[in-house]
Amino acid sequence: MRRAVVVVCALLCVTSCGRGGAADGDSGRLPGAPTGVTAAAGSATSVHVMWNALPAGSGVRAYEVYRGTTKVDEVPGSQHMVEVTRLRPSTVYVFTVRARGGDGSLGPRSRAVRAGTPALVTADRSAPTRPAHPRGRAVGSRAVQLSWGASADDRAVLSYDIYQGDAQIHSVGGNQTATVVTGLRPGTRYVFTVRARDASDNLSPASAAVRLTTPGSGDGRGTAPTGFTAQSHEEAGAYYLDLAWDPPRVDGVVTEYRIQLDGGTTTSLVWGGTPPKGRSTYSFYVGRDHGVVHHVRLRARLPDGTWGGWSAERAVTTGS
Known part of the structure; x- marks a missing residue:
């Protein structure tokens, strides 16, 4: 339950x-190692781990995320991002990702990526400033590119969270002011905003909205x-x-x-x-x-x- x-x-x-039953695709094929793995601290106690989806037909049923040799999460094959929580401040961690095939077999590990959590500043109650001048454009029928002006913080901006409506759907490190959001639907209208986060989990006000429509036919079926x-x-x-x-x-x-x-x-x-x-x-x-x-x-x-x-x-x- x-x-x-x-x-x-x-x-x-x-x-x-x-x-x-096995996932769609060739359940007898051993999946390859995930590529494009990145890791960035989301707060003093969390890290966002993201990777590229393996090609369609790879027979991927799930992805497993490891901190060192410890498995910390498993997500369905359609998900390509996790937030690893309950970490220690001021600590460097090493993450890898493995794909699990439809028959339960595990593919090889991805390349290892490192992410360091910042020190926890318990007295910090000051939120970052609002991200300025957000812009965006569709890049195909299932992705958009977003950019924004950097926020300021009395200590440092640790990450930027991207929202569609009131749902957080993406996150990048505090040194980034642009990203590509994938996994969208063709012919669909979206409203994106960006919020900055510091190491004490203080969130900035939302940026101005970026309204985009992906090209293609989006009748909502399915x-x-x-x-x-x-x-x-x-x-x-x-x-x-x-x-x-x-x-x-x-x-x-x-x-x-x-x-x-x-x-x-x-x-x-x-x-x-x-x-x-x-x-x-x-x-x-x-x-x-x-x-x-x-x-x-x-x-x-x-x-x-x-x-x-x-x-x-x-x-x-x-x-x-």
């Missing part, structure tokens, strides 16, 4: 059922959860709705859903930790009245920070 943090509603039970079902059950005189769905098949990991009840009230469901890889279920309280008809649907926040399409709407009667 995996925990989920529920915003607006009380914490309720979330379960998932794993789905077997972004809605599928196989959505809803039913009611009674427990101790109260009624609950039991939802089940398959996540949309998108390039990245879905960690947040928005549930809409009766066309108005919405609840945010945020996975605490690794989200389910297969079918997911969620139950929530809807009252104590028998025979009430509820209409419910949900949608996912996609890895590029946008909201996907709504699932089919289901009508459920309490006590039915």
Whole structure:
């Protein structure tokens, strides 16, 4: 069972059922070593590790991230960035990445990269200044290039976080004032902002928004959860709705859903930790009245920070 943090509603039970089978591609091929691995401190106790995706057809099911010889994280093959936390200030760490194939075999390690965490300044409550004059342009149908003016801080800017809407989707080191954001969707309108962060995790105000549209056809098909079902059950005189769905098949990991009840009230469901890889279920309280008809649907926040399409709407009667 995996925990989920529920915003607006009380914490309720979330379960998932794993789905077997190898990832798409040649599951019998040993994946190669990931390339383009970089590591940069995000704070005095965290480091961002990023790498390039292996080519399509490599049979990659997951990536494993190592600190020295210790495995610190494993993410699905569609994810190419992790934040390694609970590190020590003023310490140099060495990171490598390995790809896992569809049959479970591990490929060779990437080249090792080093990142040093800065000293922790507990008395620092001064945030960096707002990044100035952000600009951007589309570079193909699935990527954009962003740039901005450097922020100032009373000590030092450690990193810049890139947001799409209110979702952080990328991060670079404090010595960078430009980056390329990949994994976007064709024909989609995006709103990017940049925030600067110092070693004490003080965040600057958001920069002015950069509005860009990627070229190509973006009809939104394939972004809605599928196989959505809803039913009611009674427990101790109260009624609950039991939802089940398959996540949309998108390039990245879905960690947040928005549930809409009766066309108005919405609840945010945020996975605490690794989200389910297969079918997911969620139950929530809807009252104590028998025979009430509820209409419910949900949608996912996609890895590029946008909201996907709504699932089919289901009508459920309490006590039915």
